[in-house]
Amino acid sequence: MQVIIFDNADDVGEYAADMISRGVELGEIKVLGIATGSSPQPIYNSLVKKRTPQLGSISAFALDEYVGLPYSHPESYHAVVQREVTGPLGLDPSRVHVPDGAAQDIVRACADYERDIAAAGGIDLQILGIGASGHIGFNEPTSSLASRTRIKTLTDATRADNARFFDSVDEVPRHCITQGLGTIMEAKNILLIAQGKGKAHAIAQAIEGPLTSMCPASLLQMHPRVTVVLDPEAASELRLADYYRRVFEDRPTEQ
Numbered sequence: 001m002q003v004i005i006f007d008n009a010d011d012v013g014e015y016a017a018d019m020i021s022r023g024v025e026l027g028e029i030k031v032l033g034i035a036t037g038s039s040p041q042p043i044y045n046s047l048v049k050k051r052t053p054q055l056g057s058i059s060a061f062a063l064d065e066y067v068g069l070p071y072s073h074p075e076s077y078h079a080v081v082q083r084e085v086t087g088p089l090g091l092d093p094s095r096v097h098v099p100d101g102a103a104q105d106i107v108r109a110c111a112d113y114e115r116d117i118a119a120a121g122g123i124d125l126q127i128l129g130i131g132a133s134g135h136i137g138f139n140e141p142t143s144s145l146a147s148r149t150r151i152k153t154l155t156d157a158t159r160a161d162n163a164r165f166f167d168s169v170d171e172v173p174r175h176c177i178t179q180g181l182g183t184i185m186e187a188k189n190i191l192l193i194a195q196g197k198g199k200a201h202a203i204a205q206a207i208e209g210p211l212t213s214m215c216p217a218s219l220l221q222m223h224p225r226v227t228v229v230l231d232p233e234a235a236s237e238l239r240l241a242d243y244y245r246r247v248f249e250d251r252p253t254e255q
């Protein structure tokens with residue numbers, strides 16, 4: 001796992017966007033896994049400025065979607081992805097996939113989503129944020145470490161965190177469809193981004209804590225190609241922060 005700590009949130013977004021833009025230009029990223037929420041916003045903002053025309057021909061798969069919100073609801077991830085990612089980045093809407101939280105047959109919709117990811121050749125780079133509980137996607141604590149795309153119940157803490165996007169916490173759906181931890185682990189590369197003090201504990205648990213389903217992001221310790229980009233606040237509870245800074249400054253060309 002490569003842990004990179006930048007001086008501010010803008011540099012975090014810029015570095016991550018550079019990585020994606022370069023991968024897309026080189027043809028190494030043909031399928032991008034996208035996250036919603038606040039964390040990846042600086043990546044998308046920086047990517048817009050880079051104007052990478054090849055983005056128009058990649059496929060993208062979102063991590064998750066609320067169950068029970070119509071696509072037309074401004075906070076459904078269908079709407080959020082269209083507004084914050086597909087449109088600004090110039091992705092081809094027909095190649096952008098979001099789990100179908102409005103499906104009549106949720107079990108089938110989840111199986112179809114897994115099939116669509118596989119049919120696209122798998123995810124080349126998955127962008128992840130992290131919840132204060134250590135969730136990735138909406139895999140809440142105690143999620144099976146081998147889980148696949150499925151319906152999950154959101155914790156009260158996650159619903160309270162996401163209430164900022166709704167008029168009240170009561171409007172935040174109770175269920176979601178999320179890629180499973182097993183699904184996420186099949187991405188060829190993973191890029192986890194976190195900013196702010198509120199993420200510091202989860203980040204420390206994910207990177208330096210034991211591998212446990214109580215912190216689902218700790219499973220990333222088992223993935224061979226993970227890059228974590230942090231601002232100083234999100235890195236503030238890492239015991240080996242100075243080491244990670246030195247590793248990055250002195251990185252051998254082979255890395």
Ligand code: F6R
Nearest residue numbers: 035036037038039129130131137
């Ligand atoms: C979003 C997602 C979640 C968020 C996490 C952090 O698609 O899968 O895991 O990344 O809840 O959310 P923010 O970035 O809003 O703090």
